Amino acid sequence: MRIAAPPRRSRRLPMTALIDVVFILLFFFMLASSQVSWRNLPLSLGGKVRMADTQPGELWWLRVEADGTLRLNDHEVAPDLLIGKLRQHQGRLSVSAEPGVKLQQLVDVLDQVRATGVQVSVDKLPPP
Amino acid sequence: MNLKPISAIAGKRGSEDPLLPLINIVFLLMIFFMLIGGFASPDVLPVRPPAAIAPDQDAADSETLSISADGEMLLGDRFINDAELVSRVRDWVIEHPDQPLRVKADADRDAAGVIGLLSRLREAGVKKVLLVARPR
Numbered sequence: 001m002r003i004a005a006p007p008r009r010s011r012r013l014p015m016t017a018l019i020d021v022v023f024i025l026l027f028f029f030m031l032a033s034s035q036v037s038w039r040n041l042p043l044s045l046g047g048k049v050r051m052a053d054t055q056p057g058e059l060w061w062l063r064v065e066a067d068g069t070l071r072l073n074d075h076e077v078a079p080d081l082l083i084g085k086l087r088q089h090q091g092r093l094s095v096s097a098e099p100g101v102k103l104q105q106l107v108d109v110l111d112q113v114r115a116t117g118v119q120v121s122v123d124k125l126p127p128p
Numbered sequence: 129m130n131l132k133p134i135s136a137i138a139g140k141r142g143s144e145d146p147l148l149p150l151i152n153i154v155f156l157l158m159i160f161f162m163l164i165g166g167f168a169s170p171d172v173l174p175v176r177p178p179a180a181i182a183p184d185q186d187a188a189d190s191e192t193l194s195i196s197a198d199g200e201m202l203l204g205d206r207f208i209n210d211a212e213l214v215s216r217v218r219d220w221v222i223e224h225p226d227q228p229l230r231v232k233a234d235a236d237r238d239a240a241g242v243i244g245l246l247s248r249l250r251e252a253g254v255k256k257v258l259l260v261a262r263p264r
Contacts, residue, residue, distance in 0.1 A: 015147050022151060026158040033165020040190075040230060040258035041180055045250045064239070097239035105176040106239035107261060122243055 001036070019072045041110070044121040058091035063125070064109050066100030086116040138154045161245040173202045175243075178235035180261035190258065191220055195242070197234040213245075228256035 063071040071079050097106045173194045194202040232241050
């Protein structure tokens with residue numbers, strides 16, 4: 001008996017299944033990957049700074065109050081005048097925040113202060 | 129000369145051929161996302177850091193102390209409470225004496241509380257702290 005050989009068909013790679021897999025991989029990498037890059041801001045920790053340890057005039061205090069008021073060396077200062085005043089200062093600046101101030105408010109102030117080039121440390125509120 | 133018409137050659141090619149440029153592009157996109165994107169670790173503790181414009185400092189290998197808006201703390205991948213903060217951080221400092229510690233605190237957290245926590249970190253021996261922020 002003679003069995004006829006099946007007709008030869010050209011074998012092609014099944015593209016549809018490949019595309020499905022590649023699309024799934026693409027979505028996986030799109031969703032799983034993260035393009036957010038966090039910034040790391042160096043913070044100088046002053047700890048509890050006592051007035052007695054510093055030379056007069058060397059250290060300035062900036063206090064952020066809960067309502068957003070800024071006090072520079074115990075005098076209220078408008079936010080837009082702060083940079084001008086700090087540019088006259090050659091020493092260090094200690095920034096502290098009252099309870100009730102949010103971290104974002106403090107970071108906003110630190111951003112402003114850093115622009116002046118003054119040496120900043122973040123401290124607890126000085127003892128009254 | 130016996131040349132075949134172009135239409136005859138085109139007819140022999142499969143109907144899937146127009147998909148090839150699509151596959152190429154999809155492959156390129158896939159490779160792009162593979163190479164460009166770093167894998168985001170799942171957020172065990174939801175923290176939304178403050179936005180800042182200050183310049184970045186590289187700290188790829190540093191440990192992160194996360195503080196959520198309601199005060200939960202995560203050091204690396206381990207939840208810690210307030211009482212064990214100093215001892216855990218001190219252990220980390222002994223193992224990594226020269227590395228900065230990244231502090232990823234929520235933007236709505238009380239700033240005075242965060243400053244108090246930073247001074248406790250200093251007591252625990254941390255020499256350098258980096259505050260994690262979102263680019264503004």
